[in-house]
Amino acid sequence: MFELNKIVRPHLLDLKPYSSARDEFSGEAKIYLDANENSLAEGFNRYPDPHQTLLKTELGKIKSIRSNQIFLGNGSDEAIDLLIRAFCEPGKDNIVILPPTYGMYEVSASINNVEIKKVLLTDDYNIDKTKILAAVDSNSRLIFICSPNNPTGNLLDTADIKQIADQFEGIVVVDEAYIDFAKQESFISKLGQLPNLVVLQTFSKAWGLANLRVGMAFASREIIDLLNKIKPPYNISGENQKLALQAIENKEFKERSVNELIDLKEALAMQLSSLKGIQKVYPSDANFLLVKMENASSIYQKLIGQGIVLRDRSKVVLCEDCLRITIGTKEENQKLIQTLKPLLT
Ligand SMILES: Cc1ncc(COP(=O)(O)O)c(C=O)c1O
Numbered sequence: 001m002f003e004l005n006k007i008v009r010p011h012l013l014d015l016k017p018y019s020s021a022r023d024e025f026s027g028e029a030k031i032y033l034d035a036n037e038n039s040l041a042e043g044f045n046r047y048p049d050p051h052q053t054l055l056k057t058e059l060g061k062i063k064s065i066r067s068n069q070i071f072l073g074n075g076s077d078e079a080i081d082l083l084i085r086a087f088c089e090p091g092k093d094n095i096v097i098l099p100p101t102y103g104m105y106e107v108s109a110s111i112n113n114v115e116i117k118k119v120l121l122t123d124d125y126n127i128d129k130t131k132i133l134a135a136v137d138s139n140s141r142l143i144f145i146c147s148p149n150n151p152t153g154n155l156l157d158t159a160d161i162k163q164i165a166d167q168f169e170g171i172v173v174v175d176e177a178y179i180d181f182a183k184q185e186s187f188i189s190k191l192g193q194l195p196n197l198v199v200l201q202t203f204s205k206a207w208g209l210a211n212l213r214v215g216m217a218f219a220s221r222e223i224i225d226l227l228n229k230i231k232p233p234y235n236i237s238g239e240n241q242k243l244a245l246q247a248i249e250n251k252e253f254k255e256r257s258v259n260e261l262i263d264l265k266e267a268l269a270m271q272l273s274s275l276k277g278i279q280k281v282y283p284s285d286a287n288f289l290l291v292k293m294e295n296a297s298s299i300y301q302k303l304i305g306q307g308i309v310l311r312d313r314s315k316v317v318l319c320e321d322c323l324r325i326t327i328g329t330k331e332e333n334q335k336l337i338q339t340l341k342p343l344l345t
Contacts, residue, residue, distance in 0.1 A: 002196040004222050007141055007170055009089055012230065020233040022050050048238030051228075055241045058248045059216065063188055069218055071227040074235050076177060076202045076215030080144075081108045082227050083198065083217075087141040087171060088114040096135055096143040098127065100151055100316045102175060105144040115139075120318060125152040125282070129160045133167055143168060146175040148182050151313045151324045153284030155182055165194045171223070173198045178286035180206030180258050188218050195220055205287060206258050207247050212240040261287050265327045271337050272325075277344030279321070288326045296321040299343050306339050 005013065021035035026049075037045050056067035063070075073079040088095060094115035097105045101121075109116050119135045122128050132143065143164060147156040165172040174187045176199055187199045198219040204210035214236060217227060247254065269281045272291055280292040293299060296314040300323055303310060311324040327333065 002169055004195075004220075004226075007087055008226060009085075009087065012086060012226065015229060017229045018233055020047070020050050022047050023233075044239070046238070047234050048236065048241060050233045050235075052236055052241050055236075055245050055248075058245055062248060062251065063186075063218065065188055065191070065218055066221070068221045069191065069224055071217040071219070071224045071231075072236055073215045073217065073227075073231070075204065075213040076175070076200045076217070077104050077108075078231070078235060079198075079200055079215055079217040079227065080104050080173075080175075081111075082230055083142060083171065083173060084108050084112050084114055086226050086230055088112065090114055093139045093141045094137070096132060096140055098132070098145060098149075100125075100149075100313070100319050101144070101146045102150045102177075121149070121152070123318065125149065125154050125318070127156045127160045127164075129164060132164055136168060136170075140168075141170045142173055143170065144173045144175060146177070148176075148178040148285040150177065150286070151288070151290055151311070151316065151319060151322070153282055153286045153288060153290050155184055155285045158184070158187075161187070162190065162194070165197055168196065171196050171198055173200060175200045177202045177205055180254070181262060181287050182285035184285070191218060191220065198223060203244055203247065207244075207254050208257060209244065209247055212243055214240055214244045261327050264330060264333060265289065268325070268327060268333045268337075271333075272340075275337070275341055275344055288324055290319065290322050290324050292322045293344065294321070296323050299323065299340070302343050303336075303339060308336055308339055
C-alpha cells in the first residue's frame with residue numbers, strides 16, 4: 001500500500017519552507033516596499049508570482065485538473081531533480097529507469113548521489129513489467145517511465161504502467177514530454193485511481209516554447225505540496241509565465257503545428273525508408289524518428305560537416321547504429337534527405 005509519508009525523506013516532513021515577500025502579501029497594493037526590489041526601475045523590477053496562480057488556473061482548465069494538483073518547474077528537468085531530492089536519501093535510496101531512455105533521470109540521480117537501477121526495455125522497446133517489479137527493493141523510491149519514450153519514440157503499454165503503479169510502493173513518474181504528438185490519452189486521467197502517480201509534461205515540445213523553460217508535473221495535492229515546499233521561490237520568471245499563458249490562449253497554433261509535424265514525420269519516414277543503407281525507421285508517437293543505418297556515427301559526423309546536426313544515439317544501449325532525427329520544416333527535411341542520400345551508398 002502506498003503511503004506518502006513513508007517514502008518522503010523524513011527531514012522534509014517538518015521542513016519550514018522559505019516564506020518570500022510575495023508569499024506574505026499577495027494582491028494589489030499602491031506601494032511595494034517589501035521585497036528589496038529597485039523601486040526606481042520599471043518593467044522587470046518586481047518579483048513574479050511564486051505560485052504561478054494564473055498560469056495554473058488556465059492549465060487546470062485545459063488539462064481538466066485542479067490547480068493545486070499542478071507543479072510548474074524551470075523545465076520538467078527541474079521537476080525530475082526535485083522528485084529525486086524529495087524522495088531519495090542520498091547513498092541509501094534508489095530510482096529505477098528503463099534504458100534506452102531520457103538521460104536526465106540518471107544524471108539528476110547521480111548529482112544527488114542516488115543509486116540507479118537499470119531495467120532495459122525489451123528488444124522491441126516495450127516494458128518488461130516482471131523484470132521491473134523484480135528489480136525494485138525496499139529502498140526504491142521512484143520508477144521513471146517515459147512514454148512516448150525518448151529516444152525510441154514509442155508509447156509504452158498503458159496497462160503495464162498501471163499494474164506497475166498498483167504494485168509499487170514508491171512513486172511512478174510517467175514522463176509525457178511528447179504526449180501531444182501521440183494518439184493516446186494522458187495518464188493525467190488516472191491520477192484519481194493512482195495516488196503514487198506523477199505525470200510530467202512540458203511547454204518545450206508541442207507548445208514550441210523550449211527556450212522559456214516551463215515544465216509541468218501533475219499529481220495528488222500532497223505530492224504537489226511537497227514539490228512546492230522544496231522548490232526555489234521564484235522558479236519561473238514573470239515573463240515566462242505570461243508567454244506560457246499566451247500560448248494557452250492561442251492553443252490553435254499548437255494543435256495546428258502538431259498535426260503538421262505528424263504529417264511531416266510520416267513523409268520523412270517514408271522517404272528515409274526508401275534510402276539504401278537505412279536499415280530501420282522505428283515507428284514514432286513523438287516529434288522525432290529513431291533511424292538505424294549503416295555506419296551511423298560516421299554519417300552523423302559527415303552531416304555535421306554539411307551543417308546538419310542530428311542526435312547520435314549509436315552508443316546507447318539497444319540503439320546501436322541509430323541516429324535520432326527531430327522533425328524539421330518541410331525544407332529542412334528535404335535538405336536532410338538530399339544530403340543523406342549520397343552519404344549512404
Ligand atoms: C522525455 C523528456 N522529458 C523531459 C525533457 C525535458 O524537458 P524540459 O525542456 O521541460 O526540461 C525532455 C527534453 O528533451 C525529454 O525528452
